[in-house]
Amino acid sequence: MSRILMKGNEAFAEAAIRAGVRCYFGYPITPQNEIPEYMSHALPEAGGAFIQAESELAAVSMAFGASASGGRVFISTSSPGLALMQEGMGFLCSAETPLVALNVSRGGPGVGGIQPGQADYIQATRGGYNGDAKLLVFAPAGIQECVDLLYKAFDIAEEYRNPVLILADGMMGQMMEPVELPEPKGITPEDKLNETRPWAITGTDAHPGRNVVFSLRMQPDELEAHVEKLFEKYRRAEQELVKWQEYDLEDAEVVFVAFGTVSRLCLEAMELLGEQGIKAGLIRPISLWPYPYQAFDKLGSKTKLVVSAELSMGQMIEDVKLGVKGRWPVALVHRTGGIVPGSREIADKTRKLLEGLK
Amino acid sequence: MDAFLRDMAEGPRKIAVVGHFGTGKTEFAVSLAFALAAGGISPLALVDLDIENPYFRSREQGDNLEQAGVRVYSDAYGGKSATELQTLDPAIRAPLEDERCRVICDLGGDPEGARLLNQYTRYFREDARLLFVVNKNRPGTDTAEKALGQLRSIEAMTGLSVTGLISNTHLLRLTGREEVLEGWTFTRELSRETGIPALCACCPKALLPELADADLPLFPLGLYMRPTYLDRPV
Structure with missing residues (x-):
């Protein structure tokens, strides 16, 4: 496959579609606006669903629901938008629901500015959500690397049943680079979701008994055991996912x-x-x-x-x-x-x- | 001055640069401004009409252009605001009105970006040209059909006709002789289909020696908009 010239945000959106994403929920924010724009026409063409939410909080909540019902889900935003999404991130970690989120980060704090920033590092790695949880966070240094990381991120999110965050700054979203796009992956047919995601809420015709995706655990011993289980995954991530150059x-x-x-x-x-x-x-x-x-x-x-x-x-x-x-x-x-x-x-x-x- | 640059210096006074998003309109417009300024063209103005992109806008070269003798017009904040506010400097009309002043207008991409020209249409009905920048390596203009679709949509949006084609097929740091030559062939094919003349093939300055033997009107691009660190392979 030959290289073409793409703006970062266009390439990220296309890479997500090729990774099998069929659900995208977003709210416009610079410098990542080309992503929802691209998704708004390309995702319906690919047989997927694009919804412009009424806020970032709504977008992450829609993503939570779509993922809980077995969808391969992608969301993107920029710094202040991810701040709004923090509640959802904690819920997704707790409910062990996969998701890939992309932060095309800009200057802060608050609304800040629209030029590139990296001041969301603490938020990304320590969490702005409540409770004991971790996001799996990757930071590409170029458009090709971001495309490749995104393409793999959905498998990681589903294997770990945890949100993956790609932290790419505004420069990467806005710059152009020659890029080689990966081959489109097939998507799991609905009647096979029960095999790949047996925990998902896909209807009782598909699985015996009822599946519940939730984060509320009122019994302290039950909650402690659940958090311990999450941290077993995080310890495994520390063995398997560390990457540097x-x-x-x-x-x-x-x-x-x-x-x-x-x-x-x-x-x-x-x-x-x-x-x-x-x-x-x-x-x-x-x-x-x-x-x-x-x-x-x-x-x-x-x-x-x-x-x-x-x-x-x-x-x-x-x-x-x-x-x-x-x-x-x-x-x-x-x-x-x-x-x-x-x-x-x-x-x-x-x-x-x-x-x-x- | 070569034939292309002389044409830009002596032909129609007002030059609007349009095209598909990400084809290199800004790099062409800025390089053209520096080249005309170096050729002694004065007064000369560059009007940045891109209100779509938050980064990589010609106003970022404002200080360097002003130093070279080019007047730069953009937003109502003197080009110093790093925002995407959809504001324009009312003084933009000054160089368009001033019959002594040569003006290059750098539009945003696609018909949506070109729409801004509508408020200045009367200046572009005469003594003006609309240049359409073509990059075959962009997915939105990689076939003659798609490129033609872009061209016609921009004409429909602005009510103006494209008068010249600028070949700018490239792959940034990976651009080689082949890209420039293939791009020129592609642009000439578009030219044959439309009857619109293909005016030049853009070529990064560093690549010029490799095309010394090629028989095509090359326009040297300065790559002013591209910080060198972005071309460090990681």
């Missing part, structure tokens, strides 16, 4: 840690530092939860500094410190408010931090 770690004097758009900036900053005789490397987490803490164990004696580069006031840096375990100094290079720094700015700030160590 390393660049030039060997001999690196300074190691950047960055995800999404910022990792590309760091790759350019590494070249600029190299021109000044400073060897720099990069750890690019792809799974944000579970976080690749083990990536830091590979850093050697030449490393003098670990730099968390972020489009926020410093959120991932908390995980970087957990991975570093006090072995190297950790510093932050960042911009916020929707400003994407230049690679020169990142390189200059990093050089100054290194000089400050001496």
Whole structure:
């Protein structure tokens, strides 16, 4: 299959359809509006259902219902929209209902702005919902990677019976890139749903007895046992789903840690530092939860500094410190408010931090 | 100045750039503005009429264009607002009225984006041209039928006729000689079907040596809108 040129948001919508999505519920918010726009015409053509909800809270609730009845469901939004969806995310985790959600994130807090941001990291990895639960979170650094992650995410969500969140910032939604789209997957026929999703509410003709998808557990011992069961899945995720990529770690004097758009900036900053005789490397987490803490164990004696580069006031840096375990100094290079720094700015700030160590 | 640029410098004064969403209209419009400015064309204005996209709008090159001698018009906030407010600077009419000023108008994609031209229609009835940018690698214009559908819908929306075709088939950093040549063949096919002249084939500046022997009117693209870090393969 040949490559075509697509805007991120168009490619994400098409990838979801090719992954077998037939239900999409959304509410417009920049910078992801091309997704509901695309879904509004492409999903009915694919035999699916597109509904523009009256709010993000309604969208996630519709998604909950469609998934509970066995549908392969996709929702997308941007930062303030995901804040509204938090209640639903907790319910989906508790009710063990699969879902893939995409956050094309922008600047915050509050309504914030519409330029790219990464200040939803804490929300994504620690949750803005109540209770003990985790989202399985992946952060692509390009359109092709996002398409590939989305394509797989639905299988992960269904295997774990837990929502998967793809955190792609606004730049990725709005930029264009050549992309190779995956082959369309078949969808599970309705009369086979009982085999693939025996827990789903598909009518008593399809399964004996009644299925109930719920999150209310009034008995403390029952609730504790349920949460323990959820955390068995999360411990398995920590074994199976951790994903990261390393660049030039060997001999690196300074190691950047960055995800999404910022990792590309760091790759350019590494070249600029190299021109000044400073060897720099990069750890690019792809799974944000579970976080690749083990990536830091590979850093050697030449490393003098670990730099968390972020489009926020410093959120991932908390995980970087957990991975570093006090072995190297950790510093932050960042911009916020929707400003994407230049690679020169990142390189200059990093050089100054290194000089400050001496 | 080559023949294409001379035509842009001396032909009809008002140039509107239209086409399917994501074909590279903005990159073409900005490169054309820099090229005309470098060729000494003054006064020269670039009017950013894209109120569809929140990112990658020609106003982002506003400071650089102004430095090169191009007047830039966009939203009512002097192009400094990073919003998608559907506001336009009332001063946009100034360069359109000013008969000494050459104007490039960069529209949003699709008929919906081109709709903005409707409030300026009277300026485009004469001494004006409507350039349609074609990129064969975009799924919405990858066949002559689809590209023609886009072209006719834009004409229907604006009540204006497309006067020239701009070939801009590319794959960003993966663009090679083949893309440029195939794109030109495709645009010429559209030209034969419509009778609208194919004016040039856009080519990233770095690729020009590879096409030195090719017999087609190349227009060098500066890739001003594309930050280099976006082309770091991860």
